[in-house]
Amino acid sequence: MKLEAMPYPLPTVPPHSKHQLATGKQGTRQTIQLMAQLVRNGRENLLVREMALQVVKSFKQKDYLSEAKAIHAFVRDHVRYVRDPYKVETLHTAEQILKQRQGDCDDKTILVGAMLQTIGHPVRIVAIGFDKGFCHVYPEVNIRGKWYTVETTENWAFGQGLKRKPLLRMVEMV
Numbered sequence: 076m077k078l079e080a081m082p083y084p085l086p087t088v089p090p091h092s093k094h095q096l097a098t099g100k101q102g103t104r105q106t107i108q109l110m111a112q113l114v115r116n117g118r119e120n121l122l123v124r125e126m127a128l129q130v131v132k133s134f135k136q137k138d139y140l141s142e143a144k145a146i147h148a149f150v151r152d153h154v155r156y157v158r159d160p161y162k163v164e165t166l167h168t169a170e171q172i173l174k175q176r177q178g179d180c181d182d183k184t185i186l187v188g189a190m191l192q193t194i195g196h197p198v199r200i201v202a203i204g205f206d207k208g209f210c211h212v213y214p215e216v217n218i219r220g221k222w223y224t225v226e227t228t229e230n231w232a233f234g235q236g237l238k239r240k241p242l243l244r245m246v247e248m249v
Contacts, residue, residue, distance in 0.1 A: 117169025117189025151227040204243035
């Protein structure tokens, strides 16, 4: 019996770590704090910076709004949304997400946050919930004193807000 070659190369496993997190509100706070650290690490990553520079290179100097819109569109349109493993929360580095071009809301938040920060934009992470607990996270960017929603898991325009007000909201500055 002859074995067929695999249609895709076997991926390498990046370095990773495991964290024991609390449940409920405290666990959400711990998660977004870990995400904020991954954004800070990612903003110093040369691959992340190079991609951000490529995305914004066609704009005039100091056109900060266009820069943020372009990075939003890049992550929204070129990083596929895929859920975490069943009953497991995973967080990836900005470089991993850039290489994989796939991730869930926290991964896309980490990447867009790192790309925005590597070119000088202030970012914060927002966790929201609509009933019993937190269920979604997205970044916001500050452009000339105004905070804009940077939702990349839906086909929304830059700055487009939520369709309904969440019952729960938690913010972590990066």
